[in-house]
Amino acid sequence: MRILLGxxxxxxxxxxxxEGNKPKNVAVDWAGPKDSVKEFRQHLQEKERQATERKxxxxxxxxxxxDFNVMTYDSxxxxxxxxxxxxxxxxxxxHLIGKExxxxxxxxxxxxxxYPLDNPDFSELVSKNGFTRQGLVxxxxxxxxxxxxxxxxxxxxxxxxxxxxxxMYNRNETNGRYHIWGHDISDLVLTxxxxxxxxxxxxxxxxxxxx
Numbered sequence: 377m378r379i380l381l382g383x384x385x386x387x388x389x390x391x392x393x394x395e396g397n398k399p400k401n402v403a404v405d406w407a408g409p410k411d412s413v414k415e416f417r418q419h420l421q422e423k424e425r426q427a428t429e430r431k432x433x434x435x436x437x438x439x440x441x442x443d444f445n446v447m448t449y450d451s452x453x454x455x456x457x458x459x460x461x462x463x464x465x466x467x468x469x470x471h472l473i474g475k476e477x478x479x480x481x482x483x484x485x486x487x488x489x490x491y492p493l494d495n496p497d498f499s500e501l502v503s504k505n506g507f508t509r510q511g512l513v514x515x516x517x518x519x520x521x522x523x524x525x526x527x528x529x530x531x532x533x534x535x536x537x538x539x540x541x542x543x544m545y546n547r548n549e550t551n552g553r554y555h556i557w558g559h560d561i562s563d564l565v566l567t568x569x570x571x572x573x574x575x576x577x578x579x580x581x582x583x584x585x586x587x
Contacts, residue, residue, distance in 0.1 A: 413543035420546060420558050427491050432582050435488075436574030442480070443568050444509060445473040461565040461586060464517045475510040480571065482506065485579040489519060491564075492587070494555035497523055501581075516566060516583065524561050527552035535560075563587040 432438075444462045448471065449455070462472060469475060483504055490496035501507070501515050528535060531552030538545070538560070549557035565586050572580040 416544060416546075416548075419549075420544075423492070423557055430490065432570065432572060432580075435572035435580040435582065436578070437572065438570055439573045440571045441568050442509070442512070442571065444513065444566055447471045447473060461567045462513055463562075464520050464564045464566055464585075465562040467513050467517050469510055469513065472509060472513065475513075476508050478506045478508055479512070480507040480579070482579045485571075485581055487516065487519060487581045487583075489516075489523060489583060491583070491585045492556055492558045493523070494557065495553065497554060512569065512581075513566065520561055520564070523554055524556065527554050527556045559587045 443460060445458050445460050446462050446468050447456055448459055448468075450457050458473065462468060483502060483506070485501050485507070487499050487501050488496060489499075497519070499519055501512075503511060507515075527550055529552070531550040533548070533551045535550055536548045541548075546558050547556070547560045547563075549555065566583060567586055568584040570582040570584065572582060574580070
């Protein structure tokens, strides 16, 4: 009997030690206890705060802003209205106001995508005839899709499917090339672009993204 009790105690001790050595990753613990969800919520709030406080001082001088307005139909009030944003997952180009307007005359610009990414992406856009609103939206949406695809392919902590998120609706933080956190691409909308120019004449596009 003593031998049996000893074996049971040994198993319990080893089990407890293994549990204590397991890495804790709040960001992907969707089915965990309430404390884990609370910690993840606080972590996400801190990420959002840092994103809003991100500065563009090093980009140069702010020279212009580009807005994006879309004509929609409100089925509740049964009338058309304008919303000042456009979705990035599947942009409504058809109803984008001023989509053919050339809003940037520069041939080459640097696009900065840094939300919701820990590791920002810098890519070059080229257009000999300048850039229209439609051209910019399509290029930005395309790059976002590429980034999310690259993240999923390079991450060992994969995105938890939305239907399996039992703690919170937000996307978990993954550890791929860009370390994307908090939002699926379907959450993201582009509200405006801030255009910066540095002393060497290089143009940077800082995206104003809401979720």
